[in-house]
Amino acid sequence: MSGDDERWAAVAAGLSQACVDSLRARLAKPGLMDLTAAELASTAGCEPAEAEDVLERSVTTGLLTRRVETTCPCCSEALSPEDLAAQTGVCPYCNRAFVDCGSGPEETVHFSREAEAGRSVPWVLVLHGMNTRGAWQGELSWLIATTYGRSVPVFIYKYGRIRTGVLLGWRRRSLTRKLAQRIQDLAGQREHDRLGPRPDVIAHSFGTWMLGHALASTDSNLADLAVGRVVLLGSILRPSFSWTDVVARGRAEAILNHYGTADIWAGLGGYVIYDAGPSGRRGFDSVDADERQTLIDRDEPGFGHSSFFQPAQMRKVYLDTWKRFLTEPLTSLPALERGSRAAPWRPPPRVLRLAAGVMAFALVAAVVALVATALVLGLIRLLSLAIR
Amino acid sequence: MPVTTDAERAKELARDVVLSQGNVFIKELLREKGRIGATKEDFARNLDSAIDDGTLRLADIEEWVQRVEGWGLQYIYLWQVTQAFARQAKWRDASSIRRAVRVAGLADVWGAATAQAFPEAMTLTRLSYDDGRLLFEWHEAGSFWVREPSKDKPPELEGDEIYRYDAYRQRGERSVMRFEFRPAQAVAAAFIPSPATTGAHAAALNQMFASVDGLVPRRQLSAFNVGQAISRLDDAQLRPSDFRTQTTRLSGQGAYVEFGSTVPGHGYREVDTIREVRLAVEPGTVTGDTATILFSAPAEAGPARQVRVQFYGRDGRIWVRAQMTAEQIWVLLDQIRSIT
Numbered sequence: 088m089s090g091d092d093e094r095w096a097a098v099a100a101g102l103s104q105a106c107v108d109s110l111r112a113r114l115a116k117p118g119l120m121d122l123t124a125a126e127l128a129s130t131a132g133c134e135p136a137e138a139e140d141v142l143e144r145s146v147t148t149g150l151l152t153r154r155v156e157t158t159c160p161c162c163s164e165a166l167s168p169e170d171l172a173a174q175t176g177v178c179p180y181c182n183r184a185f186v187d188c189g190s191g192p193e194e195t196v197h198f199s200r201e202a203e204a205g206r207s208v209p210w211v212l213v214l215h216g217m218n219t220r221g222a223w224q225g226e227l228s229w230l231i232a233t234t235y236g237r238s239v240p241v242f243i244y245k246y247g248r249i250r251t252g253v254l255l256g257w258r259r260r261s262l263t264r265k266l267a268q269r270i271q272d273l274a275g276q277r278e279h280d281r282l283g284p285r286p287d288v289i290a291h292s293f294g295t296w297m298l299g300h301a302l303a304s305t306d307s308n309l310a311d312l313a314v315g316r317v318v319l320l321g322s323i324l325r326p327s328f329s330w331t332d333v334v335a336r337g338r339a340e341a342i343l344n345h346y347g348t349a350d351i352w353a354g355l356g357g358y359v360i361y362d363a364g365p366s367g368r369r370g371f372d373s374v375d376a377d378e379r380q381t382l383i384d385r386d387e388p389g390f391g392h393s394s395f396f397q398p399a400q401m402r403k404v405y406l407d408t409w410k411r412f413l414t415e416p417l418t419s420l421p422a423l424e425r426g427s428r429a430a431p432w433r434p435p436p437r438v439l440r441l442a443a444g445v446m447a448f449a450l451v452a453a454v455v456a457l458v459a460t461a462l463v464l465g466l467i468r469l470l471s472l473a474i475r
Numbered sequence: 476m477p478v479t480t481d482a483e484r485a486k487e488l489a490r491d492v493v494l495s496q497g498n499v500f501i502k503e504l505l506r507e508k509g510r511i512g513a514t515k516e517d518f519a520r521n522l523d524s525a526i527d528d529g530t531l532r533l534a535d536i537e538e539w540v541q542r543v544e545g546w547g548l549q550y551i552y553l554w555q556v557t558q559a560f561a562r563q564a565k566w567r568d569a570s571s572i573r574r575a576v577r578v579a580g581l582a583d584v585w586g587a588a589t590a591q592a593f594p595e596a597m598t599l600t601r602l603s604y605d606d607g608r609l610l611f612e613w614h615e616a617g618s619f620w621v622r623e624p625s626k627d628k629p630p631e632l633e634g635d636e637i638y639r640y641d642a643y644r645q646r647g648e649r650s651v652m653r654f655e656f657r658p659a660q661a662v663a664a665a666f667i668p669s670p671a672t673t674g675a676h677a678a679a680l681n682q683m684f685a686s687v688d689g690l691v692p693r694r695q696l697s698a699f700n701v702g703q704a705i706s707r708l709d710d711a712q713l714r715p716s717d718f719r720t721q722t723t724r725l726s727g728q729g730a731y732v733e734f735g736s737t738v739p740g741h742g743y744r745e746v747d748t749i750r751e752v753r754l755a756v757e758p759g760t761v762t763g764d765t766a767t768i769l770f771s772a773p774a775e776a777g778p779a780r781q782v783r784v785q786f787y788g789r790d791g792r793i794w795v796r797a798q799m800t801a802e803q804i805w806v807l808l809d810q811i812r813s814i815t
Contacts, residue, residue: 116747116748117747118745118746118747119736119738119741119745119746120746121737121738121741156739165739167739175621176622176624176625177621177622177623177624182620182621182622183622184622184623184624184627184641185624186624186627187622187624187641197738199738204744204745204746204747204750205747207713207747207750207751207754235751236748236751236752236755237751237752237754237755238755281710281711281713281714281754281758282713282714282754283714414747
């Protein structure tokens with residue numbers, strides 16, 4: 088049982104469970120919480136006396152603070168301690184004597200929890216990986232559209248099905264530049280939005296590589312490039328990738344690296360793609376304590392490269408982890424960290440990476456050659472049949 | 476007996492004007508001039524001794540009164556001034572302004588000392604042009620009735636009827652009304668202390684325009700859209716900012732929606748569920764009816780405190796519900812203007 092569970096068990100002992108559950112659900116949400124016993128009783132379906140007992144016990148266990156709100160019986164305006172200290176017996180707001188409307192100022196007991204407010208999601212960019220057209224993007228977009236109670240714009244970024252292209256540096260750079268320019272264009276369209284122009288980004292696999300390198304870029308044409316919070320899935324960025332610099336330059340607010348411990352592709356990425364690595368299998372290298380707030384690693388035991396998108400999983404991980412990461416205040420984010428940070432990552436020997444890269448390229452080239460040969464032979468066969 | 480020395484005039488100003496201001500502001504004045512004190516009696520004693528030993532001079536007090544008296548606890552009307560008028564060359568030349576003041580028949584109050592008088596009717600006492608600000612000031616010895624239940628009489632029989640007499644005590648105060656025009660920003664503002672629902676408020680506005688018109692014609696002013704300001708300020712505070720909306724009422728197409736915090740000193744944006752609902756209201760489809768904004772008066776411009784500012788969209792008025800300094804008021808107005 089966690090410390091939190093123990094504290095709630097202490098609150099609940101001998102009291103209305105419905106009241107306790109309702110209060111706990113309210114306190115699970117970030118931000119200000121303030122209510123009276125009557126309000127709790129009304130929503131939880133318990134008696135006001137029971138609600139009061141639960142709230143008073145929450146005060147003694149340190150979950151809530153008790154405050155007495157004093158209001159004018161004539162105009163209901165809240166009276167400050169200074170207003171009351173004047174002892175004039177007159178409301179400074181409506182200039183009526185308290186005795187004109189009753190025996191004196193009215194007192195109501197409130198129970199409060201002051202906490203940092205949560206965050207509203209501005210708009211979301213969803214970025215798929217290589218060798219896929221990202222069928223999961225549609226499902227995720229639906230989840231985002233239906234869980235906020237308001238319309239959160241989602242842009243599904245497609246760059247086509249890339250296979251061999253990721254092996255070529257110029258192709259990766261070209262794709263990265265196009266992504267960065269698209270984000271800047273879209274942000275420009277939302278410049279005057281109430282929540283600002285920066286999108287939150289959910290990226291998978293090669294999408295994480297492109298996003299990371301776009302944000303780390305020092306290209307002056309991308310000077311305005313910046314995003315909000317970033318969720319990385321099946322990341323193939325190097326574990327040593329400096330998110331710290333990206334955050335320090337104001338290009339991203341916080342990063343959640345949600346990784347599967349059985350992600351084979353993230354593990355192999357570093358061998359075949361230059362400047363890639365297995366952060367989607369083992370997390371990023373350890374960071375200083377004060378940076379833990381903005382770079383969160385969270386493991387998902389047994390998850391493979393695309394397990395997050397399986398129908399049985401996506402809703403759960405979205406609600407339990409990604410949505411929390413996108414909406415909770417920065418100070419609460421370290422609570423999402425899970426799994427131990429491994430020792431600093433070292434890239435595989437250059438020779439090994441070169442060999443793997445050449446082999447991968449040769450393999451792909453062989454496949455392409457085979458397909459091309461089959462096509463040519465097939466055409467010749469078709470032509471010969473036609474001539475006969 | 477007429478005031479003969481600066482020290483006596485300073486003491487009179489301290490007694491009549493300074494001591495009626497908010498304690499936090501008096502403390503600010505005394506902080507750099509010796510002992511502070513806790514009560515009005517302490518302040519009076521310490522002000523006198525600071526004047527006697529020369530650490531507090533008449534000029535210090537006059538400057539302080541200009542900065543503090545009559546700022547806040549008032550209604551504000553804001554106008555945009557036509558660029559053509561605001562850019563006229565005369566606003567860059569003191570002698571041209573003086574000439575215009577003479578032509579407008581206001582030479583007798585031009586550059587007058589800070590008024591100590593409590594005239595029975597609202598009277599224009601001072602007109603000045605300093606630091607690019609044309610400032611009109613009116614003073615009045617106002618009086619109002621404060622409910623005093625300790626003097627109530629118990630119900631008594633008079634003839635066949637029982638009567639009850641509730642007591643009100645008359646309280647005097649010096650009211651200050653101002654009109655300020657800032658050519659560089661092409662903005663003007665009126666600061667009216669009398670309650671908006673009284674006839675005195677409308678009369679004060681009319682009197683103000685009658686005096687101001689000779690220098691700043693009314694046709695050059697276009698009223699600031701407070702309704703639009705409410706919705707834009709409310710939109711802006713959805714992201715962390717220097718101010719928060721405690722309550723706001725937005726309307727459009729014959730219906731309205733109201734958002735508010737039930738916790739004093741807190742904005743509704745601090746409650747995630749309510750903030751998300753607010754975000755569902757499309758900008759531009761509603762206009763602001765009323766709002767109470769919690770504004771953090773900056774410490775570099777006076778005592779730092781959270782001030783409630785109420786906006787009335789239909790009436791085009793802003794009500795500042797606490798005393799502030801002149802600089803703090805203008806920080807607030809500049810912030811409102813920059814966002815809207």
